[in-house]
Amino acid sequence: MEQEIKIITPSELNERIEKGEKLELIDVREHEEVANGMVPGAKHMPMGEIPIRMEELDKGKEYIFICRSGRRSENVCHYLQDQGFKCVNMVGGMLEWDGEVEF
Template sequence: MSEIKIITPAELEAKLEAGEQLEIVDVREDEEVQMGMIGEAKHIPMNEIPANLDQFDKEKEYIFVCRSGRRSENVCHYLQEQGFKVVNMTGGMLEWTGEVVFK
């Protein structure tokens, strides 16, 4: 299994503050994202990813986020096997110190 690229919460926050256009996907459950999520993130729960592959573009790189970084890592392995460019945010929202929004 090939390595998954990673990004730390601090690195991601710095990229967002620099105005970079990033594709961020939060794979937590509905009740988890109600506690706050990264404003630029799109919410697709982990178990709905396979049914939503048409929402992903193989030319773009996606950063996946969950609570601790484990579920998003699993999603990254799955999508990388499908030919997508993926990055896992290590530490997840537990280590995110940036702003959050409530959707």
């Protein structure tokens, strides 16, 4: 049976960042998409590279995944959760992000 994916809204994530929480953020969009800015502190790992870059992730940490709308990051969460990782999907994606961005 498929596990529920934990979610966070863009505004909840922004609050946690503003409080100075140390979060593990991963942006799974393509290179040309992240050129328009990423959530501050996010690591870029395009969705297609996830299977070959999984060893960069730590099963002891919880990761928040980000994409444009929340659909690709949800798929990544399902995939990685099946591999034993702790995942949270930012629903609404960058379309609903109104916090700062870094380039």
